[in-house]
Amino acid sequence: MMQNYASKAIKAAAAAVLIAGVLSGCGKTDGDNQATAQTQKADPVSATFYVYDTVATIKIYDEKATEQNIDEIRDLLGKIDLELSRTNPDSDLYKVNAASGREAVKVSQGTFDVVKKALEYSEATNGLLDPTIGPLINLWDIGHEDAKVPNKDELEKARKLTDYRKVEMDESAMTIKLEEPGMVLDLGSIGKGYAADQVSLYLQKHDLTSALINLGGSSIIAVGGKPGGADWNVGLQDPDKNRGSQLGTLKINNETIDSSGVYERYFMQGGVRYHHILDPRTGYPTQNGLMSITIVSDNATDADALSTAAFVMGLKDGMAYIEKQKGVEAFFVMDDNKIYATSGLKDRINLTSDVYSMADGQQ
Numbered sequence: 001m002m003q004n005y006a007s008k009a010i011k012a013a014a015a016a017v018l019i020a021g022v023l024s025g026c027g028k029t030d031g032d033n034q035a036t037a038q039t040q041k042a043d044p045v046s047a048t049f050y051v052y053d054t055v056a057t058i059k060i061y062d063e064k065a066t067e068q069n070i071d072e073i074r075d076l077l078g079k080i081d082l083e084l085s086r087t088n089p090d091s092d093l094y095k096v097n098a099a100s101g102r103e104a105v106k107v108s109q110g111t112f113d114v115v116k117k118a119l120e121y122s123e124a125t126n127g128l129l130d131p132t133i134g135p136l137i138n139l140w141d142i143g144h145e146d147a148k149v150p151n152k153d154e155l156e157k158a159r160k161l162t163d164y165r166k167v168e169m170d171e172s173a174m175t176i177k178l179e180e181p182g183m184v185l186d187l188g189s190i191g192k193g194y195a196a197d198q199v200s201l202y203l204q205k206h207d208l209t210s211a212l213i214n215l216g217g218s219s220i221i222a223v224g225g226k227p228g229g230a231d232w233n234v235g236l237q238d239p240d241k242n243r244g245s246q247l248g249t250l251k252i253n254n255e256t257i258d259s260s261g262v263y264e265r266y267f268m269q270g271g272v273r274y275h276h277i278l279d280p281r282t283g284y285p286t287q288n289g290l291m292s293i294t295i296v297s298d299n300a301t302d303a304d305a306l307s308t309a310a311f312v313m314g315l316k317d318g319m320a321y322i323e324k325q326k327g328v329e330a331f332f333v334m335d336d337n338k339i340y341a342t343s344g345l346k347d348r349i350n351l352t353s354d355v356y357s358m359a360d361g362q363q
Contacts, residue, residue, distance in 0.1 A: 044211075045070060051077040052195055053085055054216035060203070061210040061227050069206065073199055080198060083111040084191045086134070086184075092176075093185055097134065101181030104170065110198075112174055114301075115167070118190050121305045122164035125321075129309040130280040134184025135161040140285075142276040143265035149274065159283040192219040193258060193304025200256075200300070217243055218264065218307075219300050221256045238353060239263045239292035239333050247333070248351040252296065258303035260311045261292030261333075277311050288314035289335050295322070296329045296345060303328070315340060 044059040047070045058073055085091040092111040099105050107115075118131040135158035141147045150158075166179040178185065187194075192215040199213045200221050211223040212232070222232045231251035238245040239261040250257070266275035266285075279286045293311045295303040306328060310318035315332050322330040322342055329345035338359040341349060346358065 047074065049074060049077075052081045052191065052215075053087055054192060056195075056216075057212075057214040058199065059212045060208055062208040064206075065208055065211075069208065073202060076198060076202055077195060080110065080191075080195045083108050084114060084187050084194070086186060086188075093187065096176050096178065097184045100178035100183040104168065104173070104175035104177035106173065106175050109174065112169065112171070112176065114187060114190060114194050115176055115185065116169060117194075117301060118187060118305065119164055119167060119169070121190070121309060125309045125313070127164060127280055128312045129189055129305055130162055130164045131185050131187055131189070132164050132167060132178070132183055133162050133278060133280055134186035135159075135182060136278050136280070136283050137186050137188070137276075138184060140274070140276075140278065142267060142274065142285075147267045147274070149269055155283045159280070162280050162283075189308040190301060190305045192216050193256075193300035193302070195219075196221050196256065196300040196304075218260065219256070219258050219304055221300055222252045222254060225253045236294065236331075236349070237261065237263070237292065238355075240355075247339075247353040247356045248349055250296070250345075250348055250350070255296055255298060256300040256303050257294060257296050258300060258307045259292060259294040260307040262290075263292065277308065279312050286312050286314075290315060290318075290332060291335050292333045293318065294331055298327055306330070 044061045045065040045067060046057070046059040048055060048057040051074070056077055058070060060069060081088055082090055083092045086093055086097065088094055092105070092107040096105045096107065115131065121129045122131065139150045139154055139158045161180060161183050166183065168177040168179060196213050196215050196219045200223055203211050203223050209224045210227055213221040213223065220234065225231055231253045233249050234252055234257055235246040236248045236250055237243065237259055238247040240263070260277060262273060262275040262277070264276060266273050275285045277286050278284065290311055293307050295307045297303040306322065306325065310322055310330060313321060315334065318332065319340060319342065322328055329342045331339055331341035331345055331349060333339050333356070337356045339349070339356055340359045351357070
């Protein structure tokens with residue numbers, strides 16, 4: 001019997017739970033932060049809506065915030081949907097995929113920049129993060145009712161179409177072409193982070209200094225601190241339980257946090273969990289003992305890409321790779337319930353679950 005563990009309704013509810021239950025409330029303003037409190041408020045201007053194939057929740061605590069800001073952010077994310085959505089027939093990405101093997105497609109500057117960034121990560125990770133992984137994603141169809149383990153012939157055909165080196169980009173013409181028929185770009189490993197960064201830039205441009213941005217429950221940006229200036233206390237997802245269950249907390253201020261894990265989308269078949277983080281080298285879900293990885297950075301686009309790439313790398317190589325990235329930290333949750341954190345993060349994690357423990361030497 002096969003069980004599938006992701007639908008739009010479930011993901012929408014999960015994202016709402018994450019915001020309501022995991023990100024701590026604002027609380028009272030500290031007396032030492034009265035100047036900051038004058039421009040911030042406890043009750044945010046907020047909205048939750050479905051855009052770019054995910055649930056977006058925006059909460060702005062700055063007193064200058066209005067419903068117009070929310071409307072403009074909704075429009076901004078709608079514009080990104082018209083650039084990066086795989087399922088919107090009017091989007092740049094949809095048109096590029098539809099023209100694979102035939103012709104180059106003119107795209108917006110935003111679309112061009114995101115694809116270029118994704119390809120840069122492909123080069124840097126030797127293809128472990130590959131935005132042309134779409135054929136494999138389509139084949140597995142994880143997160144939908146038809147998800148199943150594909151046969152080897154289908155898998156090999158889709159794997160051969162996964163090759164970032166066959167994406168042609170012409171910056172002067174602002175076009176993108178996929179060389180082989182059947183190639184499919186998928187920006188799921190970077191797109192939500194990019195969208196979150198664009199919302200953050202909007203808030204900065206409008207001098208809105210206290211906000212929470214949540215896209216899909218996995219890409220979260222804390223713009224500034226809480227009203228009063230204190231850090232946000234963010235719950236860390238327990239990868240062995242449903243969205244909203246915590247293994248601990250982490251304080252962040254003007255930072256982004258991005259997570260990838262086996263709990264997000266998967267199906268069970270023959271007693272085996274098949275999750276959505278695919279290894280481009282094999283075509284199968286990554287199996288390396290990792291349950292989840294969380295990246296902490298000041299850039300959501302990078303954090304989104306790095307959480308996927310480091311997951312596929314595994315603990316040893318992923319840890320070494322993250323340690324080399326300036327301004328980036330991470331922690332890895334293993335299937336033996338041990339947690340490994342990079343040097344700048346291990347002392348910031350507050351474990352609240354007795355099930356998990358820091359690995360030896362990381363207490």
